[in-house]
Amino acid sequence: MNHPSTERKKMSAEAFAALGAPLLAYIKPVKVDGTFAYAVHAADGRELAVFADRSLAIAAAAQNDLAPVSVH
Numbered sequence: 001m002n003h004p005s006t007e008r009k010k011m012s013a014e015a016f017a018a019l020g021a022p023l024l025a026y027i028k029p030v031k032v033d034g035t036f037a038y039a040v041h042a043a044d045g046r047e048l049a050v051f052a053d054r055s056l057a058i059a060a061a062a063q064n065d066l067a068p069v070s071v072h
Helices: 013-018 054-063
Strands: 024-032 035-042 047-051 067-070
Touching: 024 047, 024 054, 035 054, 047 054, 054 067
Parallel strands: 024 067
Antiparallel strands: 024 035, 035 047
16 A cells, blocks of 8 residues: 555646646747747646846746746
8 A cells, every 4th residue: 555645646747737727837939920938828738928128027027927938
């Protein structure tokens, strides 16, 4: 018998994608009409906004109580 603290539980792909969803915002560089910009995405992949400047994207995420994380 396995000890409860050593057992591994499997997460569904949906549960893994939602992990941190209410708290995190991913900031990722994107190209819009040939110009580089920065998109803010929820942890589940939904695009929330696009900004011309990385610092604006980070500030907008923080202003909306989301912890910004950069994606390269």
